[in-house]
Amino acid sequence: MIAVRRRTQVAFVAPALILLSGVTVYPLLHVVWLSLRRRLLIFDIDRFVGLSNYRRLLGDDRFLSALANTAYFCGVSVALELVLGVSVALVLNRVRRARGVVMAIVLLPWAIPTVVSAKMWAWMFSADYGVLNYLLGRPVNWLGSPFWALNAAILMDVWKTTPFVVLLVMAALKEIPEDLYRAVRVDGAGRIGTFWYVTLPLVAPMLVIVAVFRTLDAVRVFDAVFVLTGGGPAGTTETLSVYAYELLFQTLQFGYGSTVALSVFLIALLLTGGYLLVLRRLPSRL
Amino acid sequence: MTLHEGGLWGLRVSALVLVVGFAIGPIAWQLITSFKTDAALVRLPPFWPEPWTTANYEAVVQEPSLLRVLMNTLIVAGCSTACSLxxxxxxxxxxxxxxxxGAQWILAGVLAVSMFPPIATVSPLYLVVRFLGLRDSLLALILxxxxxxxxxxxxxMANFFRNLPPEVYAAARVDGCSVSGAFVRVVLPLSAPGLFATAILVFIFAWNEFLLALTxxxxxxxxxxxxxxxMFPGLHEIPWGEIAAASIVMTTPIVVLVFFFQRRIIEGLTMGSVKG
Incomplete structure (x- = not known):
């Protein structure tokens, strides 16, 4: 190896790290500080209140309902995306002709802005003139009923982010040696057996990684819900990010709003820790 | 082909049609909607526009802010791409x-930072941006x-560079290149596909970013x-036809990128998450 001075190595990596610390690490520390204060931008109130914002969280029904909504959104959407992602990957894996066009079409939902897809789905979900009710042949009040609204947001999220899961699962499928399939077939395994005993275990580590990415994305879900339902009807779809945003920028409560925002970070941190434990227990890849 | 295999083939084709239809259906409906008159929007059936109209597009294009918005997004996405590249x-x-x-630790730290929920940092960022007088500026968004x-x-890019044969860099140094010379003249040109994949991903990310831009x-x-x-303006009722036309106009650049560079995008996405 050719020697490089440490100073040179540092010089190359420093600008990126400085920018990252300034724009992500520093604000995180600042948000912790804000979460310990009562700060109202309109009234010029700004004083230290210790942990009282955290105590307020526990008695705040709107926070608890946002927490429940986020948990439901996260659990259901990630589970659906993983199951659908594996199925679609298996289907697309067989495509030989026009593969490029097919992959581009499947990528489209992932690539277009979430805001645009939320508007698109809002129009399709429209109770009176929506194409979904027309195709179903029955009037479902998608965005107006507390039960359907959150599920509608999940449906949109699944449409939008399953392509990402598909791509990564396809990358994992490519790594499985063809010989392995042949060997299993010689041993007399059927299609279901092959999937259950070969494909799934070999794709599992990738699925955990994808699950981490998707879960952390779903925990902080903002655009999809904010534009599709605005948290309504009557707060039944409000997620933690949407609630934090409203506290911060509609009622300008920068102290308590930061506490709610920080809770999203803490939940993400806990979940990451949980996934790391799972990942460690999986047998390493072949 | 036996009957059994024929059935399986049919099953596969219908599954594929279902997948492609589900992916493109909502976008196709948006396209159809954009050609409908206001009166036709509140009637279903007919499924297709009767009559076809380009009124929605005309209304959107005549809006003076459209060009402004497109230029803003292009500048923000372009500069952000260049800067982070x-x-x-x-x-x-x-x-x-x-x-x-400590490269492993730095990479782990960078990964951890990428998982910060933006909402958790948006309140201090807003305060700082306001303090610096950069609210409502493209510069703040680019940064x-x-x-x-x-x-x-x-x-x-770290994954792409790691896949280069190490001799390449060593040979350049032996031949008398400085560290930065070897970087600019040898490592970068050889990783052009990786740089390109990264550029497209960052561009799409910046084009679509919502929370920070909104604040x-x-x-x-x-x-x-x-x-x-x-924030599409609507006086009394939501102008679905115009929203559809505006969405089509404003996402066309992304759609074009996806169709031309889907292989690069896929490569970049898998590189970014697999090799960890």
Whole structure:
């Protein structure tokens, strides 16, 4: 190896790290500080209140309902995306002709802005003139009923982010040696057996990684819900990010709003820790 | 082909049709909607526009803010891409080729940072941006977007650089190149596909970013596409036809990118998450 001075190595990596610390690490520390204060931008109130914002969280029904909504959104959407992602990957894996066009079409939902897809789905979900009710042949009040609204947001999220899961699962499928399939077939395994005993275990580590990415994305879900339902009807779809945003920028409560925002970070941190434990227990890849 | 295999083939084709239909259906419906008259929007059936109209597109194009919004987004996405590509490539070079001590830790830290929920940092960022007098400016958005895209860029490029044969860099140094000379003249050109993949991903990310843009923009002066679509003005009723036309116009650049560069995008996405 050719020697490089440490100073040179540092010089190359420093600008990126400085920018990252300034724009992500520093604000995180600042948000912790804000979460310990009562700060109202309109009234010029700004004083230290210790942990009282955290105590307020526990008695705040709107926070608890946002927490429940986020948990439901996260659990259901990630589970659906993983199951659908594996199925679609298996289907697309067989495509030989026009593969490029097919992959581009499947990528489209992932690539277009979430805001645009939320508007698109809002129009399709429209109770009176929506194409979904027309195709179903029955009037479902998608965005107006507390039960359907959150599920509608999940449906949109699944449409939008399953392509990402598909791509990564396809990358994992490519790594499985063809010989392995042949060997299993010689041993007399059927299609279901092959999937259950070969494909799934070999794709599992990738699925955990994808699950981490998707879960952390779903925990902080903002655009999809904010534009599709605005948290309504009557707060039944409000997620933690949407609630934090409203506290911060509609009622300008920068102290308590930061506490709610920080809770999203803490939940993400806990979940990451949980996934790391799972990942460690999986047998390493072949 | 036996009957059984024929059935399986049919099953596969119908599954494929279902997948492709589900992916493109909503976008196709948006396209159909954009050609409908206001009167036709509240009637279903007919499924297809009767009559076809380009009135929605005319209304959207005549809106003076459309060009502003598109230019803003192009500037923000373009500059953010350039900025995070330069900084990310340098950092990735130090982390992979130069093997800086503690590279694993730095990479892990960068990955951790990329998982911060934006909502958790948006309140201090807003205060700082306001303090610096940068509210409603493209500069603030460029700075924030390029930083939030940096972790992805660093990871993808570090993986690309690591896949280069190490002799390439060593040979350049032996031949008398300085460290930066070897970086600019040898490592970068050889990783052009990786740089390109990163660029497309960052561009799409910055084009679509919503939360930060929503908090920082006040007027159309710095409004980007997602904010413009989310705040689409409607006096009494929601103008679905015009929203559809505007969405089509404003996402066409992304759709074109996907169709031309789907292989690069897929490559970049898998590089960014697999090799960890």
């Amino acid at each position: 330069v900084l990310g490539a340098c950092a990735a070079f130090s982390l992979s080729v130069l093997r800086i001590r 924030l977007d390029s930083t939030f895209a940096l972790p992805l860029g660093i990871w993808v 920082i923009t006040v007027t159309t002066a710095s409004r980007t596409v997602p904010v413009a679509i989310a």
